[in-house]
Amino acid sequence: MSKADTPKVLTGNLLRNGATVYYTGSGWSAHVAEAQVAATAAEAEELRKIGAAAYAANLVIDVNVVDVQPTAEHRPTHIREVIRATGPTVRPDLNKSMSPG
Amino acid sequence: MYIYDDFDHTIAKQRVAEFRDQVNRRIKGELTEEQFRPLRLMNGLYLQLHAYMLRIAVPYGTLSAAQMRKLAHIARVYDRGYGHFTTRQNIQYNWIKLEQVPDLMAELATVQLHGNQTSGNCVRNVTADHFSGVxxxxxxxxxxxxxxxxxxxxxxxxxxxxxxxxxxxxxxxxxxxxxxxxxxxxxxxxxxxxxxxxxxxxxxxxxxxxxxxxxxxxxxxxxxxxxxxxxxxxxxxxxxxxxxxxxxxxxxxxxxxxxxxxxxxxxxxxxxxxxxxxxxxxxxxxxxxxxxFEPPAYEKIAVPVAAFEDAKKANRAFAQWISTNVHPHKTPGYAIVTISLKPIGGIPGDASAEQMEAVASLAERFSLAEIRVSHIQNLVLPHVRQADLFAVWQELGKIGFANANAGLVTDIIACPGLDYCSLANARSIPVAQRISERFADLDRQHKIGALQIKISGCINACGHHHAGHIGILGVDKAGQEFYQLTLGGAGDETASTGQLIGPGFSSDGIVDAVEKVIDAYLDLRQPNETFISAYRRVGPAPFKEKLYGVSR
Incomplete structure (x- = not known):
């Protein structure tokens, strides 16, 4: 469950190919570490508005603001979001890292 | 196998053209997601955790070798080289791109395949006995x-x-x-x-x-x-x-x-x-x-088939595979082969493009070019001459599908779970893998005998846990994966609903719990008594005691 005082990022799936992506402040990245983090409730609300606009613009679907840990990697707090960020745990050969490069 | 008439071909092609138009309009923004979602679902296209997922119908579980080759091609060209056979005799792909789906569907339509009736509130793809006709x-x-x-x-x-x-x-x-x-x-x-x-x-x-x-x-x-x-x-x-x-x-x-x-x-x-x-x-x-669906032209074969009988005597591993994965065929000299998609530690129901092509080749060489998909997430070669069984077994060994475990403890049904599914609360596949590894010893598996473990990653029960002799249901407990255990379910003509045995288990604890249940069964069973028969005779008490101790 989302907690008010936990850092948050904006995520969704690209309409065209379904890829899991994160909002970076200027665009969308496959890596959660590149996401723009909302530290306050007001910033989280701003992310929600950006997500709603991107959904309305048919860029992303299944848009959500999710909790992350206060680390450089922005590791999501819930296992579901960790798996979304990295890939199926049973296919490490297909996984992506949270950080680029 | 049934061959489409002109009417079937026409509606399949029309559906591809219609969906191509709908996808184009969606990508151009002429359809909203709310408008498009029910349309894509009618074609079997879902959104999962990592990408779109496309579910393709295998009506009553019957596939031709040519269709299997096309499924391999789809896996290679449009996905990441593999597919997942489901508990409804379908196949689904996990890494599908929306913009490629119309071309993918056009390819499927050339071999009578499609995603119709694999989603939505309609009459779904009809399923049948995977041993039908043989x-x-x-x-x-x-x-x-x-x-x-x-x-x-x-x-x-x-x-x-x-x-x-x-x-x-x-x-x-x-x-x-x-x-x-x-x-x-x-x-x-x-x-x-x-x-x-x-x-x-x-x-x-x-x-x-x-x-x-x-x-x-x-x-x-x-x-x-x-x-x-x-x-x-x-x-x-x-x-x-x-x-x-x-x-x-x-x-x-x-x-x-x-x-x-x-x-x-x-x-x-x-x-x-x-x-x-x-x-x-x-x-x-x-x-x-x-x-x-008339029987194909079987050869007249004199039984017993000496080469087959000799191979069984000479090779214990082969005989073990025959005892679990080969069923008698109604035609003398033939056999029905279950191809286990449950290698030890593997992902139940997954097959790579190469494995699919190898199965298609085996079907062409040894099974009159026909394959079945079972709801237990295995494949079946329905028309194999007994004389060819040893060769089939050896060929299956080369692709990792010769495990002699059909119907045994490691022949586990598992839904995709939280590794892929947006509805799931917990992972299913890793639990199946760890149970499979725990019981890897084939002699131990054969000693335990017939036992169906079925695992679902959420209450929607795609992993059929209610019908498992041992059922496992993954839940989310305060952000942690947690697993409930049910015993005594069955899906056959003696169908019954598994009953919750007691408090659930952590991800670490669930495999030990399953082993305790099986140990309890081995302690109390009578000669030749299967797990489900023993459970029905004694009820839950001895299993509860083994799991939770006398005081509980």
Whole structure:
């Protein structure tokens, strides 16, 4: 469950190919570490508005603001979001890292 | 195998063209997601955690080698090199791109494949015994009526927006391998006292949040009247099934709320009004469909087949595989081979493009180019000469599919779970993998004997945990994966619902719990007593004691 005082990022799936992506402040990245983090409730609300606009613009679907840990990697707090960020745990050969490069 | 006529080909091509147009309009922004979502679902296209997922129907589980090759091609070109065979005899791909789906579907249509009836609140892809047409003692091949139901239900205008999805399964032998009592409608082909062929009709079975075994609404329905009777059932459901609450929308809830007697009365009343409407299959059409399922030209083979008998004596591993993965065929000298998609530590139901192609080649060489998909997430070669079994076994070994575990503790059903599925609360596959590794020793598996473990990653129960001798349900407990254990479920002709045995287990604890249950069984079983028989004899108490101690 989302907690008010936990850092948050904006995520969704690209309409065209379904890829899991994160909002970076200027665009969308496959890596959660590149996401723009909302530290306050007001910033989280701003992310929600950006997500709603991107959904309305048919860029992303299944848009959500999710909790992350206060680390450089922005590791999501819930296992579901960790798996979304990295890939199926049973296919490490297909996984992506949270950080680029 | 059934071959599409011009009408089928035309509607398949038209559907591809229609969906191509819908995808284009969606990408251009002319359709919103709210408008597009039900359209893509009607074509089997879901959004999962990592990408779109496309589910492709394998009607009544029968595939040609050419179709399997096409599925391999799809995996390689449009996905990441593999696919997942599901508990409804379908296949799904996990890494699909929306913009490529129209081309993908056009390729599928060239081999009679599509995603119709794999999602949405319609009559879903009909399932049947994976040994249809080849197992001894069958009254009739259930694929004949399944094909008639497929034709009748495809894009059926009245039943395209039911209160909820609707699943029909058919079995033609006494032994039920299609889990008919767990379906919205289950048909068991039977003979009446006069020897006429018809159906025992079950209605209102289902898993999910509220597991219910179906009610037998008719002991014998004459064959020629089936479609009008199905129409009457669906019409009553369509009219009175709940649309206000998704959790109460399946026909099982309507049957429960009306009571079986009143439900049957309404169906019979509807049927009296509509049974002469002309929907029933004309006899000449049944004969036309049945022709496609006539037995192939088998060779006349003298039995016993010496080479086969000698190989069994000479090779213990081969004999072990024969004992679990090979079933007697109704034709002398032939056999039915179950290809285990459950390698130790593997992902239940997954197959790579290379494995699919190897299976297609084996089918062409050894099984009259035919393959079956089972709801247990295995594949079947239905027409193998006994003399070829050793070669088939060796070839399967080369692709990792020769495990002698069909029906044993490591032949586990598992839904995709939280590794892929957006509905899941917990992972299923890693639990299956760890149980598989714990019981890797084949002699131990054979000593334990027949045992079905079924794992679902959420209450929707795609992993059929309610019907597992040992069922495992993954839940989210304060952000952690947690697993409930049920015992005593079954999906065959003795169908029963598994009962929760006690408090659940952590991800670390669940494999130990399963092992304790099995140890308890080994301690108390009588000679030749299977797990499910033993459980039914002694009840849950000894298992509870082993799991939780006497004080609990």
């Amino acid at each position: 197992i001894d003692g069958e009254i009739e091949d259930p694929r004949i009526v399944s094909e008639a139901i497929r034709q009748w239900s495809t894009f059926h205008p009245e039943f395209s927006w039911l209160p909820r999805k609707f699943k029909i399964a058919v079995t033609g032998a006494e032994k039920d391998r299609a889990a008919v009592q767990w379906h919205d409608i289950g048909l068991h082909i039977v003979r009446d006292d006069a020897g006429e062929v018809g159906y025992a009709v079950y209605v209102g079975g289902g898993m999910g949040r509220i597991p219910v075994l179906a009610t037998k609404v008719r002991g014998f329905l004459p064959k020629r009247e089936l479609l009008s009777y199905l129409e009457a059932i669906l019409r009553v459901y369509n009219r009175y099934g709940r649309r206000d609450n998704i959790h109460k929308a399946r026909i099982k809830i309507l049957v429960r709320d009306l009571g079986p007697e009143e439900f049957i009365r309404q169906v019979e009343e509807e049927w009296e009004a509509s049974r002469h409407s002309g929907v029933n299959l004309p006899p000449e059409e049944e004969i036309r469909i049945a022709r496609y």
